[in-house]
Amino acid sequence: MAGSTLAAMTLYPMFANLNGRRVLVVGGGSVAERKIAALRKTGARIEVGAPRVTPRIARWVAAAEVSHRCGEFEDTWLQGVWLVVAATGNRSVNQRIASASGQRQLLVNVVDDAGLSTFQVPAVVDRHPLTIAISTSGAAPMLARLVRERIESLFDLSLGPLASLAERYRERIRRRFPDSRKRRRFLEHLFRGKVAEQMRCNQALLAERTLKRSLRDTNLQRKRGSVVLVGAGPGDPGLLTLNALRAINEADVVLHDGLVSAEVLELVRRDATLVEVGKRGGGAHTPQEDIHALMREHVLAGHRVVRLKGGDPFVFGRGGEELEFLREHRIDYEVVPGISAAIACAAYAGIPLTHRDHAQAVAFATAQCRTPGADPDWSSLARQNQTLAIYMGVSGIARTQHLLIAHGRDPNTPVALIENGSRPEQRVICGMLCELSRLAAAHSLQSPSLLIVGEVAGLANRLHWYGQAPLTGAPASSADRRAA
Known part of the structure; x- marks a missing residue:
């Protein structure tokens, strides 16, 4: 059968039970080794036929996990075999x-030859006993692997233990709900509700107890929702964690800060309700009490709420205050950390926060204080040989400059202002502490911006890799540009 004909066909998807059955792999190289590694998980009786095998295959043979037929392929090897994999690298x-x-x-599967194969080995997402297989019918195996990478990010590792839990209770569930419609409703509640949430939090015993209570409960309607506190990072959607991506794909309601990028919001489930609860410095502002009220309102309506915050929710993100509120009102919650702006923006600007030659410590501070006059310890922040990262500092940048110098920081200390860090419009402005406020004004610095103070900031000119090269000094005037 020609490969193009096979690719045009619709293959029948099938999961084969090979436990205790003989499978022959012909070939002893690295490709055969990968095929055997996957087959070992199935409980198959694996035979490898080849004149020579890799050291890893040899170890499996020595451990009696695989048997070895030493020599060139013979038809008699196929006697009593259920499945064959040809991985010799020799087409004839x-x-x-x-x-x-x-x-x-x-x-038979002939590696990288769909035309000779009668079955294809799919790309696999393994959440045992849940298995997701992806196939392009042999047309583009690399595309199948790329699709698998995308799917990997969507399915939490807890799905495997969740499936195992459901298997253990299958008969009890069937006896409790003989009507198939009620059983489907219960299983949907199981896989989307509190049991699944507890599994994600690595609370398997609690999840099992919750399942037992649910089997005794006559009212299966979900009475209350829950909240997931998610860090969205500084803007680049590629910096979202797998757990963050999973959470925003499962959310019914997303309460997001104004600093969460449009690219991240594009990844939210299409039918979810998006509510902006502005936290942009100097701009629109939603009182914290209103955010608390919104979370509680949607939870009582039975919604799964994601509180989506820029950066990390526990680094100047008021995440602690929100968890205290949720705990006080007995609302179930999870926390998904994000990559903090200081770490990500510095990295995207080519600035290492610590360096053996320049900075043996790093301090994070915010220019926004809840109580007027509740300033940080500026003498501590102004220490030499440490990097200082200041969040939300655009409006008070002149005061920050004055206080650092007044408390002993060298006026010639390198600084870097990072505007829209990790986003396509990122700007990095480099200079010295003594010219900080002038640089910010000359370049019309906007929020969100991060200030890095320390010798490491001077490395941005040499180590930058993302976006435009760092700016230095004041921008040229229109008259200067005409003269040039």
Whole structure:
């Protein structure tokens, strides 16, 4: 069968039970090793036929996990075999294996040769016992692997233990709900509700107790929702964690800060309700009490709420205050940390926060204080040989400059202002502490911006890699540009 014909066909998806059954892998190289590694998980009786095998295969043979037929392929090797994999790298040998297998009505996979194969090995997302297989019918195996990478990010590792829990209670669930419609409703509640949430929090025993209570409960309607506190990072959607992506894809309601980028919001489930609860410095501002009230309102309506915050919710994100509120009102919650702006923006500007030659410590501070006059310890922040990262400092930048110098920081200390860090419009402005406020004004610095103070800031000119090169000094005037 021609490869193009096979690719045009619709293959029948099938999960084969190979436990205790003989499977032959012909070939002893690295490709055969990968095939055997996958087959070992199935409980199959694996035989490898080849004159030589890799050291890893040899170890499996020595441990009696795989048997070895030493030599060139012979038709007699196929006696009593259920499945065949040809991984010799020699097309003429592979053709002979495929032909001999076909005569015996055996399914055969010839690696990288769809035309000779009667079954395809899919790309697999493994959440045992949940398995997700992706196939392009042999047309583009690399595309299948790329799709698998995308799917990997969407399915939490807790799905495997959740599936195992459901398997253990399958008969009890069937006896409790003989009506198939009620059973489907219960299982949907199981896989989307509190049991699944507790599994994600690594609370397997609690999840099992919750399942038992649910089996006794006559009212299966979800009475209350829950909240997931999610860090969205500084803007680049590629910096979202897998757990963050999973949470925003499962959310019914997303309460997001104004600093969460449009690109991140594009990843939210299409039918979810988006509510901006502005936290942009100097701009629109939603009182914290109103945010608390919104979370509680949607939870009482049975919604799964994601509180989406820029950066990390526990680094100047008021995440602690929100958890205290949720705990006080007995609302179930999870926390998904994000990559903090200081770490991400510095990295995207080519600035290491610590360096053996320049900075042995790093301090994070915010220019926004809840109580007027509740300033940080400026003498501590002004220490030499440490990096200082200041969040939300645009409006008070002149005061920050004055206080650092007044408390002993060298006026010639390098500084870097990072505007829209990690986003396509990122700007990095470099200079010295003594010219900080002038640089910010000359370049019309806007929020969100981060200030880095310390010798490491001077490395941005040499180590930058993302976006435009750092700016230095005041921008040229229109008259200067005309003269040039």
